[in-house]
Amino acid sequence: MLTRRSFLSSSAITLVAAGAAPTWLLRAAAQSAQGPQGKTGRKILVAIFQRGAADGLNVVVPFFEPRYYQLRPSIAIQQPGKPNGGLDLDGRFALHPALQPLKTMWDSRQLAIVHSAGSHDPSRSHFDAQDFMECGTPGIKRADGWLNRALTPVAPDSSPVRAIASGAQLPKTLQGSRGAIAVDSLPRFQVADKTTAELLEHLYSTSPDAQLKAQGQATFDAVKLIESIRTRPYTPTAGAQYVGDFGQRLQQIARLIKADVGVEVAFADIGGWDHHSNEAGQLTNQLRQFGSSLAAFTQDLGDRMEDVVLVTMSEFGRTAAENGNAGTDHGHGNVMMVLGGGVRGGRLYGEWPGLEPEQLFERRDLAVTTDFRDVLGELVSGHLGQKVDQVFPGYAPKASLGLLTSG
């Protein structure tokens, strides 16, 4: 039985050549020899965090509600058909006009939307609310995140890149005991001076500092694995146009998934949603980048999307009414999107609570009618096959939403 220790001491490629490699690596090597990837059957979950409280009411617009237009006289999105109007989804809700790429996915039933979703915790602090959502335990801060707990426990043959954060930091969502790495830039994910790489690896593997040792080992394992991917030139599938930094992050994930090196979960975040003033233009720009990149991701993965589910979330929404600086303040309920091949798309999920003063949370924000853990829990169990109470301790989902075609 190959142990992690012996894997550490030689490069992945040599191992493959010697025929003594972990099963996942052998499979990957075999498949890359075959050529273009088909479905491998391994399910992958990608979590996207919109940091800063995205304005769900202007992303998925309740244009059938006259109250919406009363609450937002200057920043409301116009009705479908009007100039700069929204993109009609179902006669009641519309997408922000900058989200045409997502409208296409809605029409092809790849995109599902859950409105009025979020955390029942009343905090309106970005910092706290993000932490609670990433931990998966509203009101309680933990050292680990829900997506880390959604992994199977670390085994000797676990891929070092099975849990990836595409970015410079490891988010709370992925922190925990089951190993995760942050990959900021694939081309730079290597030790430039090869003469010192091995020595450094030994230094980290013997460090008396437990955390540095663990992180260091994970890093060097991943470096070796990514070496083989990095040197292969990569072009996204024709037509996939990633936009901006966020696009780069998603492209990186797509590339790693397509390289079949054992990615199971991935994460990326996109900031810049905290529009307290002059929201309209800023939100349009954000959504252009957001929508195009998500669409590019699905296009790039092509057939592979059958096995991939991507879910978006934000720590809370924004006030139902605009605030007089043509912006909005911190709110409560928000939009979550779920996309992928196995998703029952083209539908709006969740119960719409309405925008009358008594229907708003604390008479100011869109209420939460679907706990975000219902959405994530369904994906974690239906798509990844994990136990919900392991991922969201102390939580039992109410009813099933029916987001997945398999579930």
Next chain:
Amino acid sequence: MRRRRFALGVAALVAAAGSLAGASTGQFDQKLSKDRQVLHVLNRLTFGPRPGDVDRVRGLGVEKWIRQQLQPQLIAENPLVDARLRPLATLQLATWQIFETFQPPLQPVLANATVSPQLRLAQLVSAEQLQKLSTGTAEERLATIGSIAPQNLGPVLASLTPKMLEGLPDLQKLAEKARQAETNRQPVVVRSGTMVSLNSLLTPEQRRVTQQGTVDERRALLKSLDAEQRKQVLRMLPPAAVAGLPELQREALAARQPPMFVNQELIDSRMYRALYSNRQLEEVLVDFWLNHFNVFNGKGQGRMLLTSYERDAIRPHVFGRFRDLLLATARHPAMLFYLDNWQSQAPRDEIPGQPAPANARRPGLNENYGRELMELHTLGVDGGYTQDDVIAVARAFTGWTIYDVNRIAEFQFNPAFHDRKEKIVLGHSIPAGGGEQDGIQVIDILARHPSTARFISRKLAQRFVADAPPPSLVDRMAATFTATNGDLRAVVDTMLTSREFLSEGAWQAKLKSPLEMVLSSVRVLGADVTDPTALAQRIADLGQPLYGKAEPTGYSTTRDAWSNSAGFLGRINFAGALAAGQIEGVKVDLAHVPGNGEAAARRLLGTAVSPETLKLLENGAKGTALSPASIAAVVLASPDFQRR
């Protein structure tokens, strides 16, 4: 198998929680050996020891050295600091001078019904023009209006008072039309500086040189132009045209992106001071407070306002009273802009004498600053405030705004924005009818609040002692805070002379942030930095761009934010590039670094070197001899060096 998994899980969880194997509350009572104390205080009070620092501090004595650092005004400054800072002209400029010199493209000003006509008028015309309009004869006023730029004429006409239009019946009619047009406001964007085409500045041959010429050819061409012409040309040329010409890159930046140039000089000054100042504790505290009162350079005018913010609102107060520091940040245009308070107003119908036009956009309260002031700057998220308090605080600060945000950017209290009703803040009543004083009263309430004393003390202890600072220390620091009315020098003194600070529990307990790792690497090598641009870029690449944190929380000071694979690889590769002399603007002389791995580790890591590191370096890397640069790189990249 299950037991192993469980043990792995627990161990990793403990590791993930950031505590070291062996560190417990008991260890905060164990005093550090004298040798360790010396390195420890250097690691914590400075950005890393330079060659000779350990001997100096040991000779002086740890306690005496700490006392010295607490009185920076008595420390003779390193002349290198002045030498490096003097050419950075923007550091001395007032904000209005920065605007005047660098004339950035202006922020679209929402000149609409929510802003008082007087304020709007002041934003659209020069001070001279305003004077003429207010007090000039009819002819003078007519002439002034005639000289207004066409795209501003509408909004200006709409903002004129009846007195200004006296004796000008034709203009009165036009003004009436303009006021009616106000209901369909467009943002007014006034751009400064016209764009001139390169073809009118350069001959075709000169253009060819800028596109295809060698470094020497391009340098010769650009230097042959006079200053004004060069400025115009640099503004239009793509960055590639100045590739390989570091002396011209800054000038190009000033021409093309003036705000970035201004901010770059500030970044330079931070780097130079952190690298070379003898008043290291002061520099570390400036970094701490800039982070605590975070302002992001990427939002709107931020870059133009930060120079003054650091110089006038932060630096003067780091050893002063917390209340003064808090007030200085609250009043500074940089903060007013960053957290939107400058636009926050009482609802329109509550301002006496100013009825709202029928279709006017309803102005209103902006809660952003009110919330962050309590959550992040003073009480802390568990400090005992409610949503009602957030709103009350926001109302108290209405009217705290910015005068002429695109040209002068000074604090101004505008009574037209102010909510004069009574406010209850944390149980204290702020009576109705107040003005600017309401905000000051809130500052005093917050500065005196016991939660503030605890929150600030804990944050300081987190930065200087350990990620999970011992409550006993935090309590004593909070007590000092309260007893001295927020004397920050006294609080830091309590911390640095405590037994917990100089204890085994604190030893090597902190992980260096990217800023600390980069700076300490340069300092320990005694490298000579003549241009910090590349270094600052490395710090940004590692995830901590100076002034570049978008969220008001500032950068984290605990392990979890920085301990990840992308970060480690970045540090490893930085160490390699630094030691190999590949960082532009940094000259490294490895002559004093021993050629032998073990000796190098002892020299560079001092008493922080672990036996494991020594053992590995003793045996070398499979017997192959590493170059001095590689040895230095390995030591700087080692896990030992990541801790402080």
